Amino acid sequence: MSETLTTPQFAGSVGVPVLEVDDLHVEFRTTYGTVSAVNGITYSVNKGETLAILGESGSGKSVSVQAVMGILDTPPGFITSGSIRFHGEDILKMSSHKQRILRGPGIAMVFQDALSSLNPVFSVGHQIGEMHRAHQGASRREAKAKAIELMERVGIPAARERVNDYPHQFSGGMRQRVMIAMALALDPEILIADEPTTALDVTVQAQIMELLSDLQADTGMGLILITHDLGVVNEVADRVAVMYAGKIVESGTIDEVFTSPTHPYTAGLMSSVPQAESKGTRLNPITGQPPNLAAIPAGCSFHPRCPHARVGSAAAPGRDCAVEVPDLREVRPGRKSGCHYSEELYGE
Amino acid sequence: MARYIARRALMTIPVLIGASFLIFWMVYALPGDPVRALAGDRPLTPAALAAIRDEYNLDDPLLIQYGKYMLGLLQGDLGTDFAGRPVIDTITQRLPTTVRLALTAIVFEIIIGLTAGVLAGVRRGSYMDNLVLVSTTVVVSIPVFVLGFVAQYAFGLRLGWFPIAGLSDGFRSYILPGLVLASLSLAYVARLTRTSLAENLRQDYVRTARAKGLKPSVVVGKHTMRNSMIPVVTFIGADLANLMAGAIVTETVFNLPGLGRAVFDSVLRQEGFVVVGIVTIFVFFYILFNLVVDILYAVIDPRIRYD
Numbered sequence: 300m301s302e303t304l305t306t307p308q309f310a311g312s313v314g315v316p317v318l319e320v321d322d323l324h325v326e327f328r329t330t331y332g333t334v335s336a337v338n339g340i341t342y343s344v345n346k347g348e349t350l351a352i353l354g355e356s357g358s359g360k361s362v363s364v365q366a367v368m369g370i371l372d373t374p375p376g377f378i379t380s381g382s383i384r385f386h387g388e389d390i391l392k393m394s395s396h397k398q399r400i401l402r403g404p405g406i407a408m409v410f411q412d413a414l415s416s417l418n419p420v421f422s423v424g425h426q427i428g429e430m431h432r433a434h435q436g437a438s439r440r441e442a443k444a445k446a447i448e449l450m451e452r453v454g455i456p457a458a459r460e461r462v463n464d465y466p467h468q469f470s471g472g473m474r475q476r477v478m479i480a481m482a483l484a485l486d487p488e489i490l491i492a493d494e495p496t497t498a499l500d501v502t503v504q505a506q507i508m509e510l511l512s513d514l515q516a517d518t519g520m521g522l523i524l525i526t527h528d529l530g531v532v533n534e535v536a537d538r539v540a541v542m543y544a545g546k547i548v549e550s551g552t553i554d555e556v557f558t559s560p561t562h563p564y565t566a567g568l569m570s571s572v573p574q575a576e577s578k579g580t581r582l583n584p585i586t587g588q589p590p591n592l593a594a595i596p597a598g599c600s601f602h603p604r605c606p607h608a609r610v611g612s613a614a615a616p617g618r619d620c621a622v623e624v625p626d627l628r629e630v631r632p633g634r635k636s637g638c639h640y641s642e643e644l645y646g647e
Numbered sequence: 648m649a650r651y652i653a654r655r656a657l658m659t660i661p662v663l664i665g666a667s668f669l670i671f672w673m674v675y676a677l678p679g680d681p682v683r684a685l686a687g688d689r690p691l692t693p694a695a696l697a698a699i700r701d702e703y704n705l706d707d708p709l710l711i712q713y714g715k716y717m718l719g720l721l722q723g724d725l726g727t728d729f730a731g732r733p734v735i736d737t738i739t740q741r742l743p744t745t746v747r748l749a750l751t752a753i754v755f756e757i758i759i760g761l762t763a764g765v766l767a768g769v770r771r772g773s774y775m776d777n778l779v780l781v782s783t784t785v786v787v788s789i790p791v792f793v794l795g796f797v798a799q800y801a802f803g804l805r806l807g808w809f810p811i812a813g814l815s816d817g818f819r820s821y822i823l824p825g826l827v828l829a830s831l832s833l834a835y836v837a838r839l840t841r842t843s844l845a846e847n848l849r850q851d852y853v854r855t856a857r858a859k860g861l862k863p864s865v866v867v868g869k870h871t872m873r874n875s876m877i878p879v880v881t882f883i884g885a886d887l888a889n890l891m892a893g894a895i896v897t898e899t900v901f902n903l904p905g906l907g908r909a910v911f912d913s914v915l916r917q918e919g920f921v922v923v924g925i926v927t928i929f930v931f932f933y934i935l936f937n938l939v940v941d942i943l944y945a946v947i948d949p950r951i952r953y954d
Contacts, residue, residue: 402860415851465949
């Protein structure tokens with residue numbers, strides 16, 4: 300499980316990944332038992348690249364990036380093993396001071412619900428400028444000028460007049476732009492966007508995604524996009540990692556994963572999306588519920604819901620879906636699948 | 648904002664009139680004859696009795712009595728007590744003691760209550776948290792006069808750090824009674840701060856503040872505290888008005904000549920003018936501090952606007 304997800308074309312063009320997450324495990328220790336939220340995920344992000352992490356709620360996708368960002372609530376959340384390397388240096392082994400000053404200029408994050416994620420009692424200009432004040436020792440005046448500049452850059456009209464306004468005085472889309480301005484303040488090398496458009500209207504969603512990809516093109520930052528929205532992934536991502544029950548079950552370039560999935564879960568996701576041409580017919584959802592992370596099924600965690608699961612005598616030796624845990628392995632160049640029967644089901 | 652304050656200030660006038668009338672009426676409705684009680688064992692002559700009753704309008708119907716009182720009030724005359732001493736003198740003499748005591752108490756309340764609340768709220772379930780929970784429960788369950796006696800015995804008599812009672816030692820005289828007076832509210836402030844802080848620490852904006860790479864002290868001390876203070880400020884503001892009015896037990900235990908004692912004594916003697924004068928001042932304090940709290944709301948939380 301130590302391989303990275305870097306596809307050959309990217310590895311060749313930009314060298315060492317900026318961020319490498321290797322075999323990361325996160326668990327939550329609660330009074331009701333231990334919840335395994337992230338169970339050994341590995342990925343990397345290069346400069347200028349967009350990695351989408353796709354999964355249902357409860358698949359561990361947000362927890363995995365909170366661990367990277369160093370903002371897990373500990374307790375109850377603990378990183379139990381694995382490494383998170385930033386330019387080759389393991390963040391988890393850094394001093395807490397060094398970890399802290401990395402947040403902002405190294406890795407920054409945009410959260411889902413900008414209304415609750417922005418502090419209601421400070422003006423947006425203050426909250427954006429706080430990045431410069433805390434990390435660069437900027438004066439009040441400099442910080443405000445920087446904040447106005449950033450607000451203009453993310454397309455907030457009349458930035459100069461609105462810099463002293465408070466979050467509740469902005470619309471949802473504008474608030475998300477404020478969040479993005481705040482995250483971009485120190486030119487981060489990696490930007491993590493955790494469901495940045497989920498709380499927004501569809502038209503505004505498109506604007507925000509466009510803004511993110513424009514900014515990425517300008518700055519060359521790596522972008523990790525956490526989402527459950529297949530449409531969003533399709534538009535902006537270079538590569539995608541599909542998560543299920545705290546694991547990556549499939550990864551590859553966006554076009555390949557979408558057109559020819561190599562894991563039954565991904566295939567199920569694709570066929571559950573409503574299509575205009577199949578209007579009037581029933582939707583095709585994946586049956587069953589995502590597993591309770593406190594009691595993940597043995598073997599392949601997807602097998603209870605999998606239409607192709609082979610259990611007991613039907614299984615090939617060493618590949619019983621209810622017993623043996625499948626590894627994430629390369630099934631085609633640049634494609635990885637965590638299904639025992641990927642080749643049989645989807646060809647070489 | 649200025650218009651809001653002006654409107655609130657205007658509203659205090661009917662409230663003060665209504666409150667003073669209610670108090671006047673309640674004193675009027677008390678059974679017994681204050682003048683006879685005043686005279687004690689040696690009965691007054693009917694002529695002297697009538698003279699006193701006439702001087703204080705005690706034979707008039709309630710509304711006439713109140714009307715005469717208000718007329719005097721408009722001319723700046725709060726009346727006199729039965730000994731002929733102007734009520735305004737009693738108030739100006741005793742108000743400073745009460746204000747000093749209340750301010751001492753509020754300072755203890757803020758410093759100790761907030762500190763304990765923050766220490767407990769930052770790490771729920773920690774040793775410090777349990778210590779604060781247990782000690783505040785103990786403080787809340789002890790009657791104020793018991794606490795007063797214990798404080799007098801321990802710090803006044805045995806250790807000799809502070810005067811046991813009275814005002815002989817200037818500022819130091821206020822420390823023990825202030826602490827005793829603050830004890831109950833202090834426990835509430837600690838618990839309120841703890842709950843509010845712990846609740847706000849779970850909010851999304853705290854996670855954002857951490858993701859911004861801010862120091863933990865800034866995340867808690869600035870981002871979380873500002874939001875946590877809203878209920879605490881409400882309580883402290885209302886409590887300051889309370890402390891200004893209701894220190895009867897503490898003032899008695901520590902023998903301090905404050906307004907609480909004055910109003911208590913005059914209720915016993917049925918001295919209507921004194922009771923009404925002092926209690927109306929208490930009502931005024933309540934209104935004033937409530938207004939201050941409402942203004943502070945808008946200062947702390949920009950989502951609140953009065954227009």
